[in-house]
Amino acid sequence: MRRRRGMMGSVATRPPEPILHVDMDAFYASVEALKDPSLAGKPVAVGGSAARGVVMSASYEARRHGVRSAMPSVRARRLCPELIFVHPDFDAYRAASNQIRQVMLSFTPVVEPLSLDEAFLDVGGAVRLFGEPPEIARKVRAAILEGTSLTASVGVAPNKFLAKLASDAAKPDGIVHVPADGVRAFLDPLPVNALWGVGERTHEVLLRLGVRTVAELAATSPVVLERALGDQSSRHLGTLARGEDDRAVVPYDAPKSVSHEETFERDVDDDDEVLREVLRLSHRVAARLRADGYRARTVTLKIRLSNFTTLTRSRTLPDATDSAADLHRVGAELYASLPFARRRIRLLGVAGTGLVPAGAAQLARYRAGRWPDAERALDRIDERFGRGSAFPAALLRRGPAGPFSRP
DNA sequence: TCTGGGGTCCTAGGACCC
């Protein structure tokens, strides 16, 4: 590791806790309260209020009643009868997210967004300009608040994983700084399921082993862990329990898949209807691929049955594609290959994976077929008139329980 | 309580190649 004083002796030493995790507080709900100030201070849930809806984001007033994200909306309503449901407005969230990213980029170019409302920052190179990392965290929070009227919580720590835990501890509207010599004191009392990668299943397994806290996890023999959780997960957990994480903050990562899926309001068992939905999803995926400049080698069809059993079928093509006609054709073949007929289907999804950049070299192949050109024309119409202005005629023939009701 | 929609990563078996 090279730590060099600058030629003039002016380059600051990299601080021991250079990583920030910035996490917006109740992001979607907070953006909604900005759009409609009458929502401020009230219990608000962003998400679908229909029978199969779930809460995507809950204001702190709603959380006081026990409402949480990922909770079925029906249950949230029971917990908090005065809960106000708002349909998600991703254009608004994306706009706010972009604004926030610009603020963060004014402190360091090393910003890694995790989602619309979270990002890691490596401020190791910014101390000379902006002060020590905790000071930068204060400035970032203040700048976000000034620029967007939204509050953020920030964790300051030696690495990404600790910074993320620290921002959790800082919520809402605060800062937590985990100094390099305070890692054990911070980590030991935390419940194991606070760790990244410990979800419901792993938590159960750990509880059966008698492991409730990170301290207990750190004291557990690697052999026992490996037997219970497998090679990779146990090693992963072991390093986290020690507070170690050497992942760098990576400003840009190429996407690996593009997908769209939809849960029907009522289960569907009509093949024609299923295939129309596959076509609709194929168009959305293809349009995204083209807009982002990728083509997919593998097409995956996802089906969730009424009993929540989930099946996937995929096929890898000789040539990558960004054409809805291709996605739909493969999707239909995959559907036809399933070992059942007329089962009750709750959800359909279409995904393109194995993405390759749609480089200039591939443009030649394009001109061979007519479909891609027709679809590009649809993209242009969508650009001018909004998404969904143009869509294939087949989608107009609605079945009785069509999920794609249009005005 | 009855489970959204967008993703990433891991596992495990089988095909295929050398």
Place this chain on the structure above:
DNA sequence: TCTGGGGTCCTAGGACCC
């Protein structure tokens, strides 16, 4: 004659995250 071992790709399922 009935059987190696490593590497890579493909497929299906599942855990997990926000």
